[in-house]
Each structure stands twice: as structure tokens, then as C-alpha cells.
Amino acid sequence: MRNEGVxxxxxxxxxxxGVGVIGLALAAVALAFGVLDPDAGFAPWAYPLIVFxxxxxxxVLVRPALRLHSEEVELRNIxxxxxxxxxxxxxxxIGQVTVVRVGEERYAGSxxxxxxxxxxxxxxxxxxxxxxxxxxxxxxxxxIRHRAAAARERAGLSGLSGADERPGEVRRVWAWPEIxxxxxxxxxxxxxxxx
Numbered sequence: 001m002r003n004e005g006v007x008x009x010x011x012x013x014x015x016x017x018g019v020g021v022i023g024l025a026l027a028a029v030a031l032a033f034g035v036l037d038p039d040a041g042f043a044p045w046a047y048p049l050i051v052f053x054x055x056x057x058x059x060v061l062v063r064p065a066l067r068l069h070s071e072e073v074e075l076r077n078i079x080x081x082x083x084x085x086x087x088x089x090x091x092x093x094i095g096q097v098t099v100v101r102v103g104e105e106r107y108a109g110s111x112x113x114x115x116x117x118x119x120x121x122x123x124x125x126x127x128x129x130x131x132x133x134x135x136x137x138x139x140x141x142x143x144i145r146h147r148a149a150a151a152r153e154r155a156g157l158s159g160l161s162g163a164d165e166r167p168g169e170v171r172r173v174w175a176w177p178e179i180x181x182x183x184x185x186x187x188x189x190x191x192x193x194x195x
Contacts, residue, residue: 007070009067009068009069009070009074010067010068011065011066011067012065012066012067012068012111012112012136012140013064013065013066013111013112014111014112014113014114016060016061016062016064017061017062019061020057020058020060020061020062021062023053023054023057023061024054024057024058024062027050027051027053027054027057028054030050031047031050031051034046034047034050043192044192044195045188045189045192045193048184048185048186048188048189048192049185049189051181051185051188052182052185052186052189055178055181055182055185056182058178059078059079059175059178059182060078063076063078063111063175063178064076064077064078064109064110064111064112065111065112066098066109066111066112066140068140068143068144068147071085071086071087071151071168072084072085072086072168073086073089073092073100073144075098075100075107075108075109075111076109076111077108077109077110077111078110078175078178079174079175079178079179080172080173080174080175081172081173081175082100082107082109082170082171082172083170083171083172083173084100084102084107084170085151085168085169085170086144086147086148086150086151086152087148087151087152087154087155087157087168088102088103088168088170089101089102089144089148089151090102090103092141092144092145092148093141094112094113094114094137094138094140094141095113095114095119096113096114096115096116096119097109097110097112097113098110098111098112098113100144102170105170107170112137112140113137114135114137118135118137121135122134122135122137122138125138
């Protein structure tokens with residue numbers, strides 16, 4: 001049952017998604033071809049190798065993202081996800097990767113960032129630069145700052161001191177399906193190659 005009171009998270013990605021989806025589709029076609037046509041001449045190790053390449057494509061190109069939830073920022077990386085409470089965030093910087101700070105701690109997200117050219121362009125912008133002349137990364141960075149300030153205000157936190165006023169803990173969740181699939185298919189490929 002869907003909770004109607006919970007807003008859908010905003011999701012942002014930098015490049016790679018299209019290439020990753022194409023890679024997954026090609027892997028699916030190759031696997032289907034190998035399974036459906038026994039005369040295709042696939043070596044036994046080719047099947048786990050295709051699974052390995054598909055899993056790496058998923059983990060590196062499709063999975064990483066920056067997601068904004070109502071009370072947290074989700075930094076989806078290749079093999080793990082960090083959940084950072086908005087009220088805990090003391091600074092955010094979206095360069096080539098997203099860096100969120102909670103006090104002295106630094107958490108990086110590889111799923112969303114700016115190119116060097118965009119970083120230079122945004123660096124030349126002034127406070128009165130129109131929104132349409134800003135990059136998406138600048139807009140997202142600004143949105144996180146405003147949401148973090150609003151979350152601190154709702155939580156009754158007076159400032160940005162960090163550890164003394166941390167309203168929630170940063171959590172890390174490992175991407176076990178990806179880890180098991182990548183590791184298992186790599187081992188299976190090597191074992192079948194060396195037989």
C-alpha cells in the first residue's frame with residue numbers, strides 16, 4: 001500500500017545512464033542468444049562473464065545517483081549507499097562528485113556532479129545571474145542547502161556546529177545484490193576458464 005503523504009524523491013544522475021542501459025540490453029541479448037542457440041559456440045565461461053559485465057555496467061553506470069528525500073539525502077555509489085539526514089548537513093559542494101559534510105565528516109556521492117567546464121561557468125556567475133543561466137548542479141546544490149537549513153530549523157537546531165547538535169546518524173547500506181553478483185560471476189568466470 002502506497003503512503004500518499006510521502007513525496008516521491010527527486011533523483012539526479014550524471015551521464016552514463018544511457019550507455020549503462022544499452023550495455024544491459026546487449027548483455028541480455030547475448031545471454032539469450034547463447035541459451036537459445038546451443039550451436040552458437042559459447043564457451044562455458046562466457047555466460048558468467050556476460051553476467052559479470054552486465055553487473056558492472058549496472059553498478060558503475062546505472063546505480064549511482066543523488067536522491068533528495070523529504071528528510072534525507074541519498075548518495076548512491078557503486079557498491080554502497082549513504083543516507084545523510086538533511087538537518088545534519090553542514091555544507092554541500094557539487095563538483096565532479098557530490099560532497100556532503102556533516103561536521104568534520106565528509107561523504108562523497110559519485111552519481112551526480114559537474115563537468116570542469118560547468119564548474120568554471122558556475123564559478124563566473126554572480127548572485128544576480130538568472131536561474132536559467134545556472135547549471136542543474138548549481139540548482140540542486142542550492143536546493144540541498146535550503147532544505148538542510150529548513151530541516152535544522154524544524155529540528156530546533158541553532159547552528160551548524162555539527163556533532164553536538166546532530167539530529168540523526170548517517171547510515172551506510174551495502175549494495176549486497178551487486179557485490180554478490182559481481183564477485184560470484186567473476187569467480188565463476190575464472191573457475192570455468194581454468195578448467
